[in-house]
Amino acid sequence: MTGGASRRAQAPRRYRVVGNARAGTVLEMGPDDFARRVGEAFRAAGCEAEVALAHPRDLKARLREAVQDPDAIAVVAGGDGTINGALEVLIESDRPVGILPLGTVNVLGRDLGLMGTLEEQIRGLCQGSPVVMDLGSIDGKLFHSISGMGFFSLMAREREHARRRFPFSRAMAFAFAASRSILFTRPIRVEMEIEGELREVTADAVLVTVNAFDGEDWRRSRLDGGLFEVHVLDTGGLLSRCKAAVSMVTGSWRTSRNLVSYSGTELTLTRRDKRRGHVTFDGEVERRAGSLHYRLLPAALQVIAAREAQL
Known part of the structure; x- marks a missing residue:
């Protein structure tokens, strides 16, 4: 293996995190502090992350950009409702995607083992593995x-x-x-x-x-x-x-x-x-x-x- 190939193999995972700017966690921390804390948590877990916060009406467009980036793993940050609204974009991906649960109940986040503090959830993302999951559809x-x-x-x-x-x-x-x-x-x-x-x-x-x-x-x-x-x-x-x-x-x-x-x-x-x-x-x-x-x-x-x- 060449030196260049070795460096690529050892390169950290790169993530593009698109968050709901109206999520309770974001509002409580403030958008700048939230983005900084998320970026620091990814780096501490040995990964790289670009963090963008979007108003709910713009979230799908920003997330679609992340999904279409061939060099990054798209992550949607928000509660169960935010993740629900993002599904039609997430299923367009031919690669695994991530979620960062920021809601009160976080049903899907708990099912994926993404619990605890923000740092613990991000460490779980960086160290985690892909699983396949079923979805439900009601008239589309x-x-x-x-x-x-x-x-x-x-x-x-x-x-x-x-x-x-x-x-x-x-x-x-x-x-x-x-x-x-x-x-x-x-x-x-x-x-x-x-x-x-x-x-x-x-x-x-x-x-x-x-x-x-x-x-x-x-x-x-x-x-x-x-x-x-x-x-x-x-x-x-x-x-x-x-x-x-x-x-x-x-x-x-x-x-x-x-x-x-x-x-x-x-x-x-x-x-x-x-x-x-x-x-x-x-x-x-x-x-x-x-x-x-x-x-x-x-x-x-x-x-x-x-x-x-x-x-």
């Missing part, structure tokens, strides 16, 4: 982890309001949103077609997850398991919603009598009231009318994980 709208209606969509909307009301405390915002969601959720009638079998339910919530969530902390052992899970929170009024919320926090939700689960690779959900309803996609909320056709996209994305392909 992509999501990476969770979609739902009823209680879960109300919770997502209330959380956005609470974050503006309590910008100084994520915990207080979350508690405020959860309390209002428990109080004001109303039952919905939903027709479900799963693997060709029809069911009609009256529920406080219907939650669809890409692959199975297990364990106490709502993590997925497999990101490429090739199935949806559908969780139905039976209607039972305020008390049952409180019990279900407690079971989700304590990790006993799998054995909760208020929650029934199904699985399949393709499904359709139809609200029987025919009204436009709120649907959440990884924490982001849209109003949708008519039937929702869920389709699984197996191994649609390569993403860097600080964990084994299967826990």
Whole structure:
């Protein structure tokens, strides 16, 4: 091997980080301090990084530039909703991409083993390895982890309001949103077609997850398991919603009598009231009318994980 080839082989990984300038972590630190801290953390982990912060409306364009750079690994920095909005760009990449989770819940970040401080997450990125993951699609709208209606969509909307009301405390915002969601959720009638079998339910919530969530902390052992899970929170009024919320926090939700689960690779959900309803996609909320056709996209994305392909 020549000296030049040896130097190339030993060259550090180069990353292009595109962050949501409106993410809570960025606002708390300030954009300049955030960019500096991220750059220093990459260097400390033996990597190089170019950091750019973009307004949410410009984020896709900046991220597409990073994805098209043949000499860098594109990384999107933001919460689950930011990552959701970036999926249509990320799947254009023919190479692994990275995420830097900056949200409150960070469902996908936890599944990828990217937890802890910002420096620990970045070290995980630099030392991590690519895994393949499935995505979900609802009539062309992509999501990476969770979609739902009823209680879960109300919770997502209330959380956005609470974050503006309590910008100084994520915990207080979350508690405020959860309390209002428990109080004001109303039952919905939903027709479900799963693997060709029809069911009609009256529920406080219907939650669809890409692959199975297990364990106490709502993590997925497999990101490429090739199935949806559908969780139905039976209607039972305020008390049952409180019990279900407690079971989700304590990790006993799998054995909760208020929650029934199904699985399949393709499904359709139809609200029987025919009204436009709120649907959440990884924490982001849209109003949708008519039937929702869920389709699984197996191994649609390569993403860097600080964990084994299967826990």
